[in-house]
Amino acid sequence: MDFDETVDAIIVGSGAGAVCAALYLKSCNKRAVILEKTDRFGGSTAISGGIVWAPGNMLMRRAGIADSEERALTYFDVVVGDVGPASSLARRKAFLRGIDEALRFLESRGMAFFRQEGYADYYDDRPGGEPRGRTVMARPYDLRDLGEWAAKLRGHGAPAMPINTHEGGRLATVKTTWRGKRAALRVAWRMLVNRLTGRQWVGSGNALQGRLLRLALDAGIDIRLETPVTDLIIDQGRVTGVAVAAPGGPRRIRARDGVLISAGGFAHNARMREHHGPHPASVDWTMANPGDTGEMIEAGQRAGAAVDLMDAVWWTSASLPAPGQRILNVTDVGRPHAIIVDQSGRRYMNEAASYVEVGNNQYARNRTVPAIPSWLILDHRNRSTYPLFMAMPGKTPQAWLDSGYLKRAPTLEALAEDCGIDPQALRETVERFNGFARNGVDEDFRRGARQYDHWLGGDPSVGPNPSLAPLETAPFYALRLYPGDVGTAGGLLTDEHARVLRPDGSAIPGLYATGNSTASVMGRHYPGAGSSIAASLAFAWQAVRHMVGRNDG
Template sequence: MLQRLESLAEDAAYDVIVLGAGGAGMAAALFAAIEGQRVLLVERTEFLGGTTAWSAATTWVPNTQHAEGTGDSPDQAASFLDHAVGNHAGAALRQAFLEAGPQAIACLEAQTDVKFRARPLHPDYIQEVPGAVLRGRALEPLPFDGRALGELFPLLRPPIPEFTVLGGMMVDRDDIGHLLRLRQPGKPGFWQSAWQSGRHAARLLARHALDRLRGPRGTRLVMGNALAGRLLLSLARRGVDILVSTRTEALLREAGRVIGLVMTQAGPRRQVMARRGVILATGGFNRHPTRRAEMLPQPTPQFSPAAPGHTGEMHDLALEAGARYGEGGLDTAFWAPVSVRTRRDGSTAVFPHFVLDRGKPGIIAVNAAGRRFVNEATSYHLFARAMFQAHETVPSIPCFLVTDAEGIRKYGLGMVRPGGGGFGSFLAEGYLHQGATLAALAGTLGVDAAGLEDTVARMNRFAEAGEDPDFGRGSTAYHRVNGDAAHGPNPNLGPIGTPPFYAVKLWPGDIGAATGLVTDTAARVLDGADRPIPGLYAVGNDMHSIMGGAYPGPGITLGPGITFAWIAARHISGH
């Protein structure tokens, strides 16, 4: 399965070559293998899994078998996307996704080791438009025992350290809930749930202890590592050949058709032919040396929490072959606010603030004027977009996530975990800022003190009343899911008043490309005259987003990525 480029014959040929081993690329290789093709999967970095392995791996696909009983329908999902995306992307691609998505998921679950589930409550992000639902569209991978991979396990991209505990133990939202319950004995019903949570935690710790006796990290995989692990096991069982640490130098063409690639791997250089097609799934342009500054908004974001492989090199080759970028999108990238810290080994930790802190009671975001500029409980994409918009008039990059002693104890703040202790290193490094008073905190941040004091006083009045007339925080089901269900009258609003006060800096971070190569409904890359470039396909973030730069729900990159991987593999195979 795992190959060395130098071991391939000089005239090596495959039916399908897939470039990029993130979620979409691994799925494309797997679907092509299911179709009976001889497949080569090529990854530029030393690990498989891409950004998918670092993500929650939520996969947004409406009307799969997991949506039974939710009341959803194809027409309702289409209406939702029509309103949420509008004319920022073509309706034909959206329709192709809605029709093929359930079939792609069914194929994975019936013929591979990939298994999903739908959570009881996982709302679309944009609840304000017709067609939004509270459950059924957002799927998550089932946990996976990495020991099943055997000697392939080290190929899997390890999770972000800050998303693990105890030196490499992965935890998901259910695990976090159990662990937090054990640290909150004052909550109503604590003793009733403590036994169940204690047993769950004990099983996790015992499993992890055994794992660490055998290796460098845990093998109980959840979220993105679980999906990537399940895909990798399925690829191995289908006999897909894989190259890692391999660069593509050229597309080979004959009479306008892409027929193969020129690749290098630590010296050796080989031509490898693709009899039926090449599928691009390299993750987008975001780390391209010049396009990052050209295509992202200003000021050019400094940080990305995405995996390092999406250099955009394949885009250069595709554009030379006649491809073009899509236009008209609401955004060129998808966003999340991030905080940044230097790890002990000198590497940079870029921590995405998805749902764990921003929308919780007693936590607010302010700019340099000490004023709120966004609904803190909105989606991470809209939060970061608001940073760019506010920055046009008031310095808002970075902005500051502010709370008090009670807020940080209950919910944590970025990389600072809940519990109320162990802040020393965070404070010493300047990741976490502290002030005995709000004015003192403002001084350390360079924020207007009067503005911050006024904002907190105003928010405290909102918390008491249970309404946020300024930004509507807590007004939708999505907001409330990410709040604290045990807190009232509004699960997203709480007072800030218990000193000392704390803050972390937030920056806009790009989590994936929205602008990509124009394709048709078969995922074929199109030229300037809307003609398919024979033999060349694009999926995932290499494909221009069917969401048009909007971010209407959780997993709207991975869902279409897997779906169009299925479509591309079937088209290549003659369906």
């Protein structure tokens, strides 16, 4: 079979797992090529929070925090549950081993990680949960260090402020807490330094992918943008390479050791979402990168691969201020003086829970009561005290009100009528919630009962429960909430070595996959911040270890 060139390994996609895999192969004197179909590097990782969920990670150990595989597996059992082979015991153990080894490897290559005490697991109140947090993040990064590649990093300039994800929740309390003021001073200092020195400090996903890109460039990794894979090449049952639509024309690239698919899911593929996902759904609600369109999952299926968990999605609350625009409301929904109600005017969840859980709850509710969209209800205290997405406290954009995106009314009854909600039902819901807020206990949904509930949306100045405060000060506000997402969580079924499996459980020789291209080891739940990036890293690591014959699991 004729090829235009030969390498040791082909990596499809340019997220965190892809770079980790390429760096490891380079350390083994293997030649890998990263193929990215878009004109930007970094995938959805680059526009994410840039967080990695890693039980028992090296930073926890250095801080003297005892964690163990047994605790993490217990946590998997109670949070993820039994979702089939995608999250088998072997894969859970491979994840835990792989993420630890991958992070230590990256740190040895120069990655600058840190952890933030208190960034709790999303179900920290359950057996095995860790309220002190198992997440690591990349330190802020100066994009000038990338030279001409800075303009090729996805999300360049966004977020506009050099801010780390965990600082967002703290900035929201700048008017009420000293920790909020300190966070604001840190971010303001970085912005000032940027302005005075020409630095381009960024945080979150840009920091993670910017640092990884620098490591890849320093290692001489072959990175090719605008090079979509059009199909897998199979010879006698083995995947031996890929066909690509290169800028110079079609090419066929051979891979001696294997092909690793790390190309994301199908968040922007309306046809696949309509076929596999829950309804209603829309590509207009997704926050995933534009290249998240599912071709590599379908290429794997043509090669004989099995798929699983195709209805699973990494949900996140979103609103739509104008056609083609999306706003991420993750931190808004769990703040004091705010609740979510369905179209009948009733609460139906813990608004401060994991964003994936919020989305799952919205779909579950919609099966019996219209809840897509739902309504985020706020009072004047909320709007004057906290930001609403990027709108500063007390500074409501007039365009939001004029367009009807954000509704405002002098009474709850008037707001309900404007939203098409039963006024009496909304009044009863708010009065019941206000009683919970004053007592500090949400008797319906336990909002604020766990550490995580306070992390992004809580306000330490509010008592007796930092997550609960009454809605009682006019005017009142409402906006429609949709189950947005940051990617899909189902795809190619893989084993503990990240080998792609056929329906009969046998592995397709030469084909590996990781990240959102696969059926997630996390199942349909999100154990903690950075679970999807962590899985991508862990199984990219397992894949290349297996490729070079060093996977001892």
